[in-house]
Amino acid sequence: MEKRFVGKVAFVTGATTGIGQATAVRLASEGALVGVNQRPSDDPTETLRRIKDVGGEAFPVVADVRDPAQVVAMVQEVARRGGRLDYVVSNAAINPMMKWDETSIEDFDALSETNFRGTWLVCTEGAKQMVKEGHSGAICCTSSLSAHVGSPSQVAYCGTKAGVSMLAKALGAVLGEHGIRVNAVEPGAIDTPMSAYLLQDPPALKYYEDRIALHRVGKPEEMASVIAFLLSDDASYLTCTTVLADAGFIVNAEL
């Protein structure tokens, strides 16, 4: 396919596995120079190898999105190495299973600081850099189906994802005058390491496959294609939009 991001510079948080990894590979395969964000403890080797395999260009950039100083440094590093910043994909998140009455303050803070505050930090710092550079750009957040439906072991997680979807809308409203579009994808059941606990549990997998209108779970690449669309010029009039990509999970109220 035509390469839509030639000469552009992007970074993707949480890009060592899953949807972040697939997105980094997709953007690089379409010509973007991609900053592959990892936490200090993560290994970016596999993502960088896949990008090399598709003939793309990338570099690793370390930052724990819970740490404001590290986020600021990451944005500066990407803009310095790329000479500019066009696209931000705020994707890093955690999703530990825990019962509602066994969730500690520390558990809640870790979820909130990574998924919600981390998204706010990454998008805000990325946007400041674009405004400073004085050109248009696009931001995409990875939210979740969980912004709309509850789940017994993910109460706090669901709250953070609803927050992420609303952040995208509220940020989009203020960044429009700078030509910066902000949107979010809300993935349903996707086959990633984060969802392994669920999809390797046969009864849970069967529930999802039965309920989903397309009767299957998704691949990370299928979210990367949505994110690539939202960053591309084909989405030129999309901002403050959330795109539910759940293959028809929510829509099925017949079960």
Add this chain to the structure above:
Amino acid sequence: MNDKRLNGKVAIVTGSSRGIGRAIAERFATEGAKVIVNWVGRERDAQSVVDTIEASGGEALSVRADVSSSADVKELVRATVDRFGRVDILVNNAGVMYTKSVLETTEENWDRTIDVNLKGAYLCAKEVAPIMLRQETGKIIMMSSNSGLYHPSAMRFTEYVTSKAGLNGLTKALALALGPHITVNAICPGWIKTAMVEDTDPEVERAILAETALRRWGTTDDVAGAAVFLASKEADFITGELLIVAGGRGMH
């Protein structure tokens, strides 16, 4: 590797002699699709769309059909299959809007709006669905409106808004009924510069732009980009979704 997103696909775009439908028809052809240019009153405009597509090396066929007539819709789909052998994409774009308030519109206005905007989409989807199910692949896209959503806000053109709200419900019900091989989604555009809204009051226009994040009207090409995405394999994991293409309107 062919680099066109809709290469070899056969697409019906209802109401594509002008406006958003025309932009979608032309863009689909650019992306490699064979396009049925449907019209009901504007034969010359439709022919000019076909001419434009053919001049760029694409394939297109102009077919007259009133989508509110089941007999016409059957003919539309039959003509498509006769010429191109299949139907991969249906864009239910044909629509009418009476820019009057509920106290001024007539029962005929209501009937025509619901017949074209809502029943027409239902009839077209119903006619292509068996073909798409046999093919085990198909994409149906409704041209709805963000005025048919709970948020952003509605307009006072009662029949139109009601028809679009109905279209959103139809989208979700069809997504459920026609999976797993057919996806059904809607595009909910905001204020797009077309003939349909050419008589907008300048004061209303200023108010709309002030509450639109991107500070500009949408173009028909803006909507066509979203339609290409939903019609392509890039959106294979999306069904039952209402995609807002409104430049951030009403988000303040």
